Each structure stands twice: as structure tokens, then as C-alpha cells.
Amino acid sequence: MIAPLPLSGAGLGLRREILQQVLASTNQNIDFFEVAPENWLPYGGKLARDFQALTERHAFACHGLSLSIGSPDPLDIDFVKQLKSFFKTHNIRLYSEHLSYCSADGHLYDLMPIPFTEEAVRHVAARVRVVQDILEQPLILENVSYYAAPGQQMTELEFICEVLKQADCQLLLDVNNIYVNSVNHGYDADAFLRALPTERVAYYHVAGHYQQDADLLIDTHGADIPDPVWQLLQRAYQLHGVKPTLYERDFNIPALSSLHHELARIRSLQQQAADNMARQKLAV
Template sequence: MTNYRSAGACRAGLGLRRAFLPEVLANPPSQVDFYEVAPENWMTIGGKLGKQFRAVTERHEVVCHGLSLSIGSCDPLDEAFVYQLKAFMAEHGIRFYSEHLSYCSHKGHLYDLMPIPFTEEAVTHVAARIRRVQDILEHKIAMENVSYYATPGQEMSEIDFFNAVVAEADCNVLIDINNIYVNSVNHAYDALAYLRAIPGERIAYAHVAGHYVEAEDFLVDTHGAPVIDPVWRMLEIAYQEFGVFPTLLERDFNLPPLSELLQEVDTIRSLQRQAEPADLIFA
């Protein structure tokens, strides 16, 4: 599959967390069309959790969203990990993989997602590594626009860097709506102009999430709160601009009851239904 979106656009997803794994298996939520997992959290899990995960992948559609590929690092690409990932995806029938356009290693793991310098040299470096990953996996992957709090060595805008990477790598896009909003506040740019500059034909699926307000001009991308209205509005505009695409709710901590998360999944589905009749890309 070259683009996850080709499997069906009007779908809503949820990040799978161990806290509600038993509930998902006992009472599968009808609102959720697919689940997303970090493969690093499941590739070596056995025992009861491993069996539960297998039950999920046997009954539900699952996609992988990686944490440790470190695509922007100057360390050698961890090809052993990519081959392990390929085997894991094949074992569980998982057809799609995405990662963050960032890096998290430098002669060892950094345990955080660091910003890649927005330079032409970095575009060439990162795009080559993405192409190599795609060659190993034998399908296109999607890169996510990430939140960042510093711009070391910046020579070009964030959106120009992002678009240059995905064009040179010929990969897909995981568009994170909340990250666009957070970055637009922290770095004082026009969020809608950024959104409209995304190559819509490359969008595989999207993330929406909540964040923490540290100050009026400083937001922290935590995935630990409900999605706010301006982010929902941006998602609605994205559907108007590019047509409907699969969209997933991320929530990593401060987990409420599953029923509360499903209300936000319902909001995704509602926005998709409202936009679905206009199944065209608007200028």
C-alpha cells in the first residue's frame, strides 16, 4: 500500500494504550476503525500482554507509529531495527508505518525527539535515510511534522523544510494538526498558511491531540489533555482543503476513562461525515 488513505478516507482511529487494552478486547468500540501502536513498545512483548496484542491485531486494523528510528540522526541508520520492524509488521498483518521527522540519538539514545536543523544539507541527509527505510520495508512510509522548541542552524522555514524532505524522499505525510497549532503559537507563524502548504496528495492520515498551556505564547505538546476547539477547527479546514483522510486521536498520559476518549473519536467521525459529501480538493 503506497498511502494508507487509499484504504478508505472516512475513518477514525485511537492510539492503543495498555490501560484500556482489556476493555477494547471485551467491548470493541464501534467508533474506532483502526488503532495505532508504537512498535517499539510491542515488538518484544510476550506472555499475557503479547497474547492480548495478538488478539487486537487479529480482530482490528492496526498501524505503526515509530518512536526510535531517529531518521535525522548522524548516527548510522539502525537497519537491524528496520528489519525487525518489517518482520513484526508481517507477523501481525500491519500494513503501514509512520515516524517523526526528528532524531532521538547521538552516540546513544537521547530519550527525546530533537529538531532537525532546517537546512538543505539536512534535507538531502534525511531524505536518503527515508528512502533506505522504504527500500527495506518495500513500501512508502509517512513522516510526521513534529513539535519543536528551538531552531538550531535554521536556513529555511519549517514548512519548506518539511515539504522538501517528503518530495526528495518520495514518502507520505502524517499530518499532526495539533503540532501545527502548537508550533504556530510558539514560533509566531500562520497555522492555516502552513496547513494549506502541505502536499495534500501525500497525506496518509492525521493526528489530533491536546497540549499544555505554559504561557500565552508557549504551548507544550503533551498529548495529555483534550483536543481544543481551534485544533478541531483546523482539522475541519484540512478536510475542506484536501478532502477527508483517516484521523487518529492521540492521548499518552492523564488517561481518562475510555468512554471520554471515544467522545473525541466521535467528534472526528462527525467532522468527517460533514465533509464527506464534498469529496474534492478545494482550491
């Protein structure tokens, strides 16, 4: 289920803390926004009106929190239908979720790692196909950070690639998560990145993290993007092409001007990669 990309450039995760700043801003250097639909679905009144004012002016993607695609619990079909209506109302261009689960006989309030097994691949892929059939659009799955791999029978890379293949869905390539996992689990981030299927990559996430120890990074989205993650993003563009890139900043959120600076750096890397690819084509 490969579809043309409906977004481009550098986007920003929209948090309520910056909603009024964004509404008041005349700076149009945000190419798209991304929101968790769960943070907006329940609300009406002024908050809903403010949100609709933005979705009428800007391109939006949704990055979900509670689909729980790997859960042993039944899929919440009513919730998926709510999402479909929400996407139509707000002209949502892309919908992504975490390749993880957050419920098992009740909500777990965290994103838990799915066991890297063939059985789990089949379970997740079947659920993804159901969601895609209801939504009538691709479901984009994000590679997640994890700190333990219970019952592991496959590598993380093998698991991701097999889910994408069997589900016929797309990948939200989170560059920070690759870097965090490479440090925590001792693998080569560049080799991991190279082995991902280019044709499945829909867009990128980039963020900062917290270094608790030399070999333990915590995926927080609460810090500036460090140099190794910037370098890995540049490498991702070289390997998989220049695609929409979303800057996630969930707390310790700086002024909007600082966020614009990070978006400008993303665009600069995108332009450099595009120029390099153009030169390589001319040289052939």
C-alpha cells in the same frame, strides 16, 4: 511512493492502560488502532497474545519512536528488519515516524528538531529511501512540534516539503503540532496547512496540549482537544480531503466512553466535510 489508503475513519492510539478495556469492549466504534512498535516488539507471553488478539480483529497502524531518521548515527538496519517482520505478523497497514531524531552517539530520550538546512534534507531523504527499500512500503513522516530551530537556513514548511519530495515519501499531518508551532513560533497555521502537498498526506493526527503561557504551548497529548485544533482539523479536511484520523491520548487517559466521544466528533467532522465536497461537485 504514493499508495492507496488502507485505513479509514477515526482511530485511537492504543496504550497498555486501556488494553484490557478495549479487549473487553463490545463497542466497535474504533475504526483502527495505532501503536508504537517499540512498546510491543520486546514482549511475549500474555501481553503478546492479547495484542495479537486485537490485530486479528482490528486494523492497525504503527507510529514509531526510535528510528531516529534525522540522526547523524548510522541507521539501525537490524531494527528496520525487525519492524518488517512485526508488520507482517500483525498485518500493520501503515508505518509512520517522527521527522526528528532521538539519538546521536547514544539515545537522547527525546525527539530533537532536525536543523532546517539543505544538507539535513539530503541526509534525511537518503535514509528514508533506505528504510522504504527494506520495508517495501512507504515511510510516513510526521511534522513535529519543536521549541528551537538550531542552524536554521530554511523555514519549517520548506524543510518538510523538500524532505517529502526528495525522499518520495508520505506525510502524517499532525494538526495539533501545526497549531502548537504556529503559536510558539508566530506563524499563520492556516497558511502553513494550505501549503502542504495534498498528494503526500496519508493520514492525520489530532491531540490536546498544555498552555504554559499565552505564547508557549507544550505538546503533551495529555488533555482534551481544544477548539482551535478541532477547527484546524476541519480546515485540513477541506484543504486535503477526508483521510484517516488518529486521536492521540498518552496520559491523563479518561474512560473508554470519553475516548469514544472524541472519535464520534472526528467522524462527524469527516462526514460534514464529505457532504460539503459532494455538494460542491453537484454545483459545478
